[in-house]
Amino acid sequence: xxxxxxxxxxxxxxxxxxxxxxxxxxxxxxxxxxxxxxxxxxxxxxxxxxxxxxxxxxxxxxxxxxxxxxxxxxxxxxxxxxxxxxxxxxxxxxxxxxxxxxxxxxxxxxxxxxxxxxxxxxxxxxxxxxxxxxxxxxxxxxxxxxxxxxxxxxxxxxxxxxxxxxxxxxxxxxxxxxxxxxxxxxxxxxxxxxxxxxxxxxxxxxxxxxxxxxxxxxxxxxxxxxxxxxxxxxxxxxxxxxxxxxxxxxxxxxxxxxxxxxxxxxxxxxxxxxxxxxxxxxxxxxxxxxxxxxxxxxxxxxxxxxxxxxxxxxxxxxxxxxxxxxx
Amino acid sequence: xxxxxxxxxxxxxxxxxxxxxxxxxxxxxxxxxxxxxxxxxxxxxxxxxxxxxxxxxxxxxxxxxxxxxxxxxxxxxxxxxxxxxxxxxxxxxxxxxxxxxxxxxxxxxxxxxxxxxxxxxxxxxxxxxxxxxxxxxxxxxxxxxxxxxxxxxxxxxxxxxxxxxxxxxxxxxxxxxxxxxxxxxxxxxxxxxxxxxxxxxxxxxxxxxxxxxxxxxxxxxxxxxxxxxxxxxxxxxxxxxxxxxxxxxxxxxxxxxxxxxxxxxxxxxxxxxxxxxxxxxxxxxxxxxxxxxxxxxxxxxx
Amino acid sequence: xxxxxxxxxxxxxxxxxxxxxxxxxxxxxxxxxxxxxxxxxxxxxxxxxxxxxxxxxxxxxxxxxxxxxxxxxxxxxxxxxxxxxxxxxxxxxxxxxxxxxxxxxxxxxxxxxxxxxxxxxxxxxxxxxxxxxxxxxxxxxxxxxxxxxxxxxxxxxxxxxxxxxxxxxxxxxxxxxxxxxxxxxxxxxxxxxxxxxxxxxxxxxxxxxxxxxxxxxxxxxxxxxxxxxxxxxxxxxxxxxxxxxxxxxxxxxxxxxxxxxxxxxxxxxxxxxxxxxxxxxxxxxxxxxxxxxxxxxxxxxxxxxxxxxxxxxxxxxxxxxxxxxxxxxxxxxxxxxxxxxxxxxxxxxxxxxxxx
Numbered sequence: 009x010x011x012x013x014x015x016x017x018x019x020x021x022x023x024x025x026x027x028x029x030x031x032x033x034x035x036x037x038x039x040x041x042x043x044x045x046x047x048x049x050x051x052x053x054x055x056x057x058x059x060x061x062x063x064x065x066x067x068x069x070x071x072x073x074x075x076x077x078x079x080x081x082x083x084x085x086x087x088x089x090x091x092x093x094x095x096x097x098x099x100x101x102x103x104x105x106x107x108x109x110x111x112x113x114x115x116x117x118x119x120x121x122x123x124x125x126x127x128x129x130x131x132x133x134x135x136x137x138x139x140x141x142x143x144x145x146x147x148x149x150x151x152x153x154x155x156x157x158x159x160x161x162x163x164x165x166x167x168x169x170x171x172x173x174x175x176x177x178x179x180x181x182x183x184x185x186x187x188x189x190x191x192x193x194x195x196x197x198x199x200x201x202x203x204x205x206x207x208x209x210x211x212x213x214x215x216x217x218x219x220x221x222x223x224x225x226x227x228x229x230x231x232x233x234x235x236x237x238x239x240x241x242x243x244x245x246x247x248x249x250x251x252x253x254x255x256x257x258x259x260x261x262x263x264x265x266x267x268x269x270x271x272x273x274x275x276x277x278x279x280x281x282x283x284x285x286x287x288x289x290x291x292x293x294x295x296x297x298x299x300x301x302x303x304x305x306x307x308x309x310x311x312x313x314x315x316x317x318x319x320x321x322x323x324x325x326x327x328x329x330x331x332x333x334x335x
Numbered sequence: 336x337x338x339x340x341x342x343x344x345x346x347x348x349x350x351x352x353x354x355x356x357x358x359x360x361x362x363x364x365x366x367x368x369x370x371x372x373x374x375x376x377x378x379x380x381x382x383x384x385x386x387x388x389x390x391x392x393x394x395x396x397x398x399x400x401x402x403x404x405x406x407x408x409x410x411x412x413x414x415x416x417x418x419x420x421x422x423x424x425x426x427x428x429x430x431x432x433x434x435x436x437x438x439x440x441x442x443x444x445x446x447x448x449x450x451x452x453x454x455x456x457x458x459x460x461x462x463x464x465x466x467x468x469x470x471x472x473x474x475x476x477x478x479x480x481x482x483x484x485x486x487x488x489x490x491x492x493x494x495x496x497x498x499x500x501x502x503x504x505x506x507x508x509x510x511x512x513x514x515x516x517x518x519x520x521x522x523x524x525x526x527x528x529x530x531x532x533x534x535x536x537x538x539x540x541x542x543x544x545x546x547x548x549x550x551x552x553x554x555x556x557x558x559x560x561x562x563x564x565x566x567x568x569x570x571x572x573x574x575x576x577x578x579x580x581x582x583x584x585x586x587x588x589x590x591x592x593x594x595x596x597x598x599x600x601x602x603x604x605x606x607x608x609x610x611x612x613x614x615x616x617x618x619x620x621x622x623x624x625x626x627x628x629x630x631x632x633x634x635x636x637x
Numbered sequence: 638x639x640x641x642x643x644x645x646x647x648x649x650x651x652x653x654x655x656x657x658x659x660x661x662x663x664x665x666x667x668x669x670x671x672x673x674x675x676x677x678x679x680x681x682x683x684x685x686x687x688x689x690x691x692x693x694x695x696x697x698x699x700x701x702x703x704x705x706x707x708x709x710x711x712x713x714x715x716x717x718x719x720x721x722x723x724x725x726x727x728x729x730x731x732x733x734x735x736x737x738x739x740x741x742x743x744x745x746x747x748x749x750x751x752x753x754x755x756x757x758x759x760x761x762x763x764x765x766x767x768x769x770x771x772x773x774x775x776x777x778x779x780x781x782x783x784x785x786x787x788x789x790x791x792x793x794x795x796x797x798x799x800x801x802x803x804x805x806x807x808x809x810x811x812x813x814x815x816x817x818x819x820x821x822x823x824x825x826x827x828x829x830x831x832x833x834x835x836x837x838x839x840x841x842x843x844x845x846x847x848x849x850x851x852x853x854x855x856x857x858x859x860x861x862x863x864x865x866x867x868x869x870x871x872x873x874x875x876x877x878x879x880x881x882x883x884x885x886x887x888x889x890x891x892x893x894x895x896x897x898x899x900x901x902x903x904x905x906x907x908x909x910x911x912x913x914x915x916x917x918x919x920x921x922x923x924x925x926x927x928x929x930x931x932x933x934x935x936x937x938x939x940x941x942x943x944x945x946x947x948x949x950x951x952x953x954x955x956x957x958x959x960x961x962x963x964x965x966x967x968x969x970x971x972x973x974x975x976x977x978x979x980x981x982x983x984x985x986x987x988x989x990x991x992x993x
Contacts, residue, residue, distance in 0.1 A: 051857035165945050195718035196884065197942055200928035222857060225887075225930035252932055266862035268891035269931045273910065276869060277891070279862040283827055348820045351777050527773035531835070533733045534765045535787035535842060536757060545786075549777045 011082065012039035013216050014063070014184055019076035021055075021062045029074065030287045032058050034240040036076070037313075042183065043214040047227030047248070049263075050237035053284050056220045059237070060186045063218070064103050065093040081183070099129040102177035106189040108169035111176060112161040118145075118172060119157040126179055144175040148205050167198035171205065178209060184216045191226065203230055224263060228252055236260050239285055239295035242313065246322030256316055256329035258300050294326070302328040358630035368622030375616055379434045386428035387413045391584045396423040402597065405604050418604040420594055426604060429590055430612050436586040437616070440497060441567035444504035449559050451505065452512025457551065459513065460520025461543050470513065477510035483572060490578045500579050504566050515558050519551035553631035560624035564617045571613060587613045661708040663745060664846055664878050665730055665763070670739035672700040672725055697949045699725040701902040702739070704976065707846070712872070712879040714893030714910070716886060716925070720949050721899040723882045727850045730880060732760040761791060764839035768851035770831035774823040780834055781805050781819035788841045804841070811874075812837035813867055829860035836867065840875070847871075848880045853888060865892060886929040890914050898922050901949060901957040904976055908983035918985040920962045956988065964989055 019036045022029040033055040040046045050056040061067050063078055065085065078085040080101065085093065097103075105111060113121055122141035123134060132140075138157070145153035148171040161169055170190060177185055187206070191199040207230060210217050221227050227234055228248050235245040236259065244257040255261040264270055265278030282299040285291060291298050293308035300307070306327040316322035316332060359365060378385070388395050400409050400423040407415050417426035459470040477485075489503040523529065524547065532542050571588025573579040575595075580586045585593070587609045594605025674697040685691035699722045707713045715723045728734035730741070741748045743759040751759065767773040774783055784805045788794045794804050806816035812833040823831060832852060839847060849868065853861040869892065871877055883889050889896060890910060897907040898921065906919040917923050924942045944961035947953055953960050959969035968988045976986040 051859060167945060195946065196886070196925055196928045197718060198946070199930075200942070203930075223930065224858075225932050228932050229930050263858060264932065266859045267887065267932060268862075268865070269887040271891065273891055274869075276866050277862040279866055280859045281863075283829060283860060284857075348779070349822065349825055350779075351822055351824070354824070527767040527769055528775045530728075530733055531765070531767060531773055531838065532775075532787075534731050534760075535790075535838070536760050537787060537790055541790070546775055550775070 012079075013042045013044075013081060014040040014218075015077075015079040016059075016063065017077045017079070019059065019062060019078060020074050021058055021067055021071060022074045023071040025288060031074075032071075032240055032287045033062060036237075036240075036242055038235050038242065038245060040184065040216045040218060042216055043210070044233065045210065045217040045219060045231045047231030047234040048218055048220045048237060049222065049224055049227050049234055051222055051263075051284055053239070053286060054237040055240040055287075056222075056237045057188050060103070060188050060218060060220050064097060064101055064186055065090075066103070095129070098125060098182075099180045100182050101184045101186065102180070102182040104170075104173055104177050104185065104187040104190045106192050108166070108173040109161065111173040112169060114161050117158055117160055122157075122176055122179065125176055129180055140179070141175075144179055145172070147178070147209065148172070148175045149201065150175070167194055167202065170194065170202055174202070174206065174209075178213070178215070181213050182215060184218070185210070186218045186220070188220045189222070192221065192223070199226070206230070224252070224267065225269075236263070239290060240287055241295065241325065243296070243326070244322075244324040245313070246316070246320075246324075250316070250320075250322040254322075254330075254333040256322070256324040256332065257296075257326045258302050258328075258330065259296050260324075261330055262299075300328075302330075304328065355630045359626055362626040362629070364622050365626030368619040368626075371615060371619040372623060375434060375619070376438070378431055379438050382428075382431040382435055386425070386431055388425045388428045390424035390429040390432055393583065398423045402602055402605070404602070417608050418602075420590065420605045421597065426590075426608055429585065430587065430609055433585055433587040433590050433609060434612060434616070436497065436580060436584065437567045437570060437588070437613070440501055440504065440570045440586070441563045444501045444508060444566045444570075445559055445563045447501070447505045448508035448562070449512050449555060452509035452514075453516045453551075453555055455509070456513035456516025456518075457520055457543065457548060460517040461524065461539075461547060467517070471517065474510045474513050477507075478514070482507045482569060486569065486573055487576070487578060490573065495578060495581060497580055497584075500570055500573060503573075504569060507569070508562055508566065511558065511562065512555060515554050516551060519554050520547055523547055523550050557624055557628040557631060560620060560627055564620040564624070567613070567620075568617060661710055663706045663742070664709050665705075665707045665880075666742035666745070667703055667705045667726075667730070668740050668742065670700055670703045670705075670726070670729060670736045670741070671698070672722075672729060672734065672737045673698050695950045698902050698952065699949065700729070700736070703902070703904055705897060705904065705907070707878060707880055709845075709878055710876060711894045712881055712892055714889035714896040715880060715882045715899060716884065716889050716896060717899035718884060718925075718946060720901060720946055722902040723899050724850055725902075726899070727765065727848045727880060727882050731763055731765045731848055733765075761842050762844050763846040763848065764842060764844040765848040765850060766832070766835050766839055766852040768854055770828040770835070770855055771823075773835050774831055776823055779820050779822055780809070780826075783823075783834060784808050784819070784837050784841050787838070791842065793842060808837040808841045809834075811840065811871070813863070827860075829856055829863060832856065832864055833867070836864075836871075840871070844877070846878045846880070848882065850882045851884070852881075854883065854885065861888070868892065886914075886925060887931060898925070901947060901952055903957060903986065904984075905958065905987070906985045907976065908980075908985075912980070912983045916983075918979055918983070918990065919958075919987050920964055920989070921958050924961075956986075 017037050019033055020031050021033040022031045036059055048056045062073050073086050123137040126137040142153045145156055150156050150171055191202050219227060219231055231248055234248050234251050235242045238259050244251055244260045255264055262280040271277050280299055293310055297303045297307045311325045311327050313323045313325045400419050401421050403415055403419045405418040415425050419425055455470050459467040485507050486503045489506060493499040532546050570579055574586050574588030575592040580589055590609035591606050597605050676694045682691055686693055717723045729736050785801050794801050809816045809819060814833050853864050881892055893910045896910050896913040897904050900921050906922045917926055942961055955971050956969045956974050959965040974986040974988050976984050979985050979990050
């Protein structure tokens with residue numbers, strides 16, 4: 009049995025606050041195999057982005073990972089020194105951000121940045137690095153890559169910049185790419201192009217992908233598995249088909265129900281009352297309890313993740329789940 | 336009815352001012368600076384009551400007591416804790432009285448400069464067009480000249496005296512505020528709450544004073560604080576150069592200036608102690624101003 | 638395109654169930670509305686231009702000869718990507734941005750012919766809900782003042798403080814907020830609540846017409862559902878008419894009776910919602926519909942349309958969409974297509990429709 013590429017076990021990330029540390033990510037566990045795409049879905053405040061940052065080691069002080077393990081190809085990333093983590097970052101794990109200007113330096117030419125990124129991890133000549141950069145730009149669908157290499161980021165449109173950021177992420181053919189809402193700020197037609205490019209390249213290089221998004225629709229198109237996060241915890245996890253067709257957790261069902269296209273045109277949308285609690289003031293027991301129509305006395309305890317069926321990998325965190333829909 | 340059943344709100348009403356204060360308190364340095372400033376202010380206000388001598392009253396001075404080192408005794412049994420200057424003034428008294436002048440000049444010049452500059456800047460930013468161009472070119476002209484040069488020219492024309500110094504400082508300083516105010520207005524004007532007010536057909540004048548002005552105050556307050564320090568230093572410089580306050584009512588700057596010639600002969604106290612006093616005031620103002628900038632910056636709030 | 642999973646019944650839904658739209662009177666009518674932007678030139682540059690030393694600055698054609706009619710009681714969805722001019726159009730209708738050319742008609746009368754008082758009334762009866770919940774409320778005003786200011790200034794509230802406060806309470810309640818919180822300031826509320834405050838503020842002047850400019854774009858999906866439901870409830874309760882501007886096709890499909898698709902300042906297609914989403918005609922509409930992700934249970938291969946959104950400073954000749962259109966031919970480059978009827982109440986601006 010091949011070992012999973014990434015195995016996250018009970019990951020917790022906390023920030024100090026007036027009354028002690030506050031966990032924005034709490035007990036998150038999942039695994040990603042090589043070449044697989046996991047969608048990490050949640051609304052703002054769910055902790056999904058922070059999970060991504062924790063994996064790649066970019067949690068800003070004074071936040072820190074205070075529990076759990078992140079096993080990447082057998083190595084626990086939480087035990088690595090900053091220097092070791094830096095060697096891993098970019099070469100074997102890469103990240104794409106919502107704003108491509110987080111990757112791109114506005115005062116350097118694209119060529120400079122890409123060559124620098126390449127030579128940081130490999131000892132190759134400048135010409136060789138330039139050639140690889142040019143090829144990378146071509147791969148993500150940027151026309152006339154030779155000319156574009158000499159350009160500055162501000163001379164590109166938003167969609168193009170994101171492509172360049174993706175090209176940079178792919179330079180070293182990393183094993184894992186973490187993408188944090190990369191298409192949220194892009195127009196629909198451009199989003200389609202980016203999704204096509206990412207899909208193709210991930211398949212070609214067998215890169216595993218964690219796609220963080222609030223958009224279940226995009227995730228459902230591109231991911232194999234999906235994990236739904238609420239208030240710092242994963243509340244449901246399974247294949248896209250399982251979770252979308254037969255959600256067990258009331259929040260997942262509520263989220264799906266809120267989507268306009270899942271409702272009859274013009275009818276009132278199925279809405280979830282209230283809003284997500286902040287990590288500073290979580291309710292006792294299940295975090296979703298105050299908004300849940302199915303809550304009862306049991307829910308004053310935090311439920312654990314349990315599987316949907318004996319052999320099933322579809323898990324959820326609820327004492328009163330929705331009944332399973334049969335095919 | 337309200338679907339927003341469970342909302343973890345901050346308890347009670349928190350006015351924007353309370354929020355600023357809460358943020359300000361978080362800096363020890365700034366709190367220290369504030370304490371020092373309050374102390375300095377109290378000392379200055381109560382100076383006549385806590386000094387053994389009024390250094391501006393020529394009758395109380397005895398030139399025979401001039402240039403005495405610290406902790407000397409006077410003929411009348413009064414201790415000159417910080418020594419005396421060349422006119423026989425008790426340094427301690429002179430510093431406190433000098434502080435009054437420095438603070439008066441600094442604060443009033445900053446206040447009037449803000450008034451003039453902010454109004455002009457606001458109008459320029461909101462009205463735009465030719466008015467804006469005219470005002471901003473005037474501002475550019477002003478800022479092209481070094482402050483001291485302008486002040487010197489004005490004082491050379493007007494002559495010496497505290498009010499003239501204040502006037503000169505106002506003329507020198509207003510342009511900075513105008514530019515800051517206009518910048519703030521340009522940013523705020525694009526925000527959607529201004530658009531909303533226009534959509535609601537709220538009269539322009541009301542938008543300017545009830546919507547724009549309160550939200551443009553923050554950078555003005557910050558700059559104002561720093562400018563008080565600058566004005567005090569500028570006045571000290573002008574007095575040092577001999578164009579500020581009259582010799583009989585010296586400010587800190589003049590004390591430093593007249594005492595300076597005695598530095599090399601070892602009678603340091605005539606220049607040194609007023610210098611320290613000036614330094615303390617300016618540093619305290621800067622500390623407060625720095626933290627005010629952080630506290631008033633909406634982005635730095637969680 | 639919709640997969641009605643919650644209900645067995647097929648459309649029509651609430652909107653189209655109303656009386657035939659063509660009978661209802663038009664509220665706002667736009668004819669030939671254009672709007673260009675260019676950088677303000679100062680004295681020196683203008684002098685330079687007069688002397689032919691400097692080129693005139695580039696102009697952005699944000700709106701190019703737009704015709705649109707919104708009838709009483711209907712919801713018109715305005716869809717497009719960035720740079721298409723939908724926000725600009727919203728602002729022109731709201732009266733905060735004057736058009737560069739063209740005419741607006743309120744209740745059938747041209748704005749230029751209205752008296753000052755009538756124009757004032759038109760502006761007040763047309764209100765807007767904005768996109769950014771953080772920038773759309775004055776940070777230094779308590780909520781009660783945010784809501785009460787305009788009605789007070791315009792004399793809508795009669796009576797003293799008590800009357801004013803109860804009016805404010807009523808507006809807040811209607812928007813789904815607890816009136817006990819009206820002393821608080823904007824920063825103490827979440828994004829969804831702030832949008833509700835913005836809605837209460839707009840409703841406080843008793844408008845007929847509400848322009849929602851990406852009003853739910855910045856909200857999470859579950860909060861978005863709440864606000865959309867609020868819009869639909871208010872429509873019933875107050876007989877409001879909406880211009881719903883959004884880039885989100887799913888949302889637009891759900892709330893609109895009619896939809897207009899914009900591309901680079903022009904309307905390229907306009908029809909009843911069912912026609913647009915089930916029988917789209919214009920190649921851009923088709924591309925948008927294809928690219929818009931909707932929940933599916935299987936993975937899908939994306940084969941995207943090529944090309945970037947053109948710059949508004951330098952739009953293509955003829956039909957703006959022709960560089961990216963898979964069906965473009967000679968005429969498309971040369972001639973701008975006219976927005977005209979291709980079926981009953983279905984307009985499209987495409988030369989392909991002339992080829993038979």
